Amino acid sequence: MLSIGPALAATFSWSGVLSVGQNITVNNLTLSIDQNNQTGQLALIVENGSNILALIQGDGSTRVGNLTISFITFNEKGYITINAPGLFTVGRPVGVNPAILTENAKLKEQVANLTEEINALKSENAKLMAQIDSLKKENSQLKEKLKSQPNIAELNARIVNLTKENRELKAQLANLTTKYNQLKAKADFLSQQNDEYRQIIQQVMNEQSSEAKQSYIEKAKKERLIGSVLLKSIVFSLVVVGLVGYGLYRKKRAWELT
Numbered sequence: 001m002l003s004i005g006p007a008l009a010a011t012f013s014w015s016g017v018l019s020v021g022q023n024i025t026v027n028n029l030t031l032s033i034d035q036n037n038q039t040g041q042l043a044l045i046v047e048n049g050s051n052i053l054a055l056i057q058g059d060g061s062t063r064v065g066n067l068t069i070s071f072i073t074f075n076e077k078g079y080i081t082i083n084a085p086g087l088f089t090v091g092r093p094v095g096v097n098p099a100i101l102t103e104n105a106k107l108k109e110q111v112a113n114l115t116e117e118i119n120a121l122k123s124e125n126a127k128l129m130a131q132i133d134s135l136k137k138e139n140s141q142l143k144e145k146l147k148s149q150p151n152i153a154e155l156n157a158r159i160v161n162l163t164k165e166n167r168e169l170k171a172q173l174a175n176l177t178t179k180y181n182q183l184k185a186k187a188d189f190l191s192q193q194n195d196e197y198r199q200i201i202q203q204v205m206n207e208q209s210s211e212a213k214q215s216y217i218e219k220a221k222k223e224r225l226i227g228s229v230l231l232k233s234i235v236f237s238l239v240v241v242g243l244v245g246y247g248l249y250r251k252k253r254a255w256e257l258t
Contacts, residue, residue, distance in 0.1 A: 014082045014090050023205060025091030026067065026082060029053070030205065033078045037105065042078050044071040107194045114187040121180045128173050135166050 016024065020042065023032035030047045036057075046054040046064055054062040054069070061070040067088065070081040082088070139162050146155045 012084050012087055014080075014088075016080050016090075018078045018080060020076070024080075025089075027088050029064065029067075031069070031080065032205075042073040042076070044069070044078055044080065103197065107190050107197070111187055111190050111194065114183055114190070118180060118183050118187065121176055121183070125173065125176050125180065128169055128176065132166065132169050132173070135162055135169070138162060139166070 014026075018024065018031075018033045020033050020035045023030055025031075028048060032045050032047070034043050034045055035041070036043065041058055043058075044054075044056040045052060046056075046062070046069065053064050056062055056069075056071045059072050061068065063069070066084050066086065068083045070083075072079040082090070139159065142155055142159055142162070146152060146159075
């Protein structure tokens, strides 16, 4: 809805209601509604391409260029009011497929859980590596003692036990490494899916905002054409005035010489 105030005020305004996942285009800006998954609070995001110009969490207002944007949340919806001293274009709201948003949220949660599990495996892997290094060091020390100690049988038995423990730890390390690689591959796949859903959402937003952008381009072309005609008229007037002045100067000069 676009409403124009009194002529003396020269104020233009627009009001509308959006749900989570919807957006509108205002001139070359994109206004979208998002929600904090933890607190459930709604937020209004003002973007110019990939740059975030303003973020209103809960109720509030901001100024972007000559636009004054107010945002109020009620009953899980965002109520937006835009005021400006001049005309501006507003694109129609775009609804993102709820199934895509739900799947996107699930993928984010899975990636976060897998990241935590991978970090835990890395920590356990580091502990096993430290134990292996300790056993190698102890094995080397026992070999050195074996050269100087007479009880060779006891030392050999100790070395055999250490070698067996070392082999078991290596097997555990191999299993953990395999599980780590599997989890990492799954996390990479889910991250790729998450990027694909983000690209789909961005493509939908871009397609809906193209009509508003084309209107803005046609308006700029008309204004440029009017400016060009005015400029040519001024140049032609200056040329005519110059020619008339030059003719008068020549007549005056000829009269002075006679």
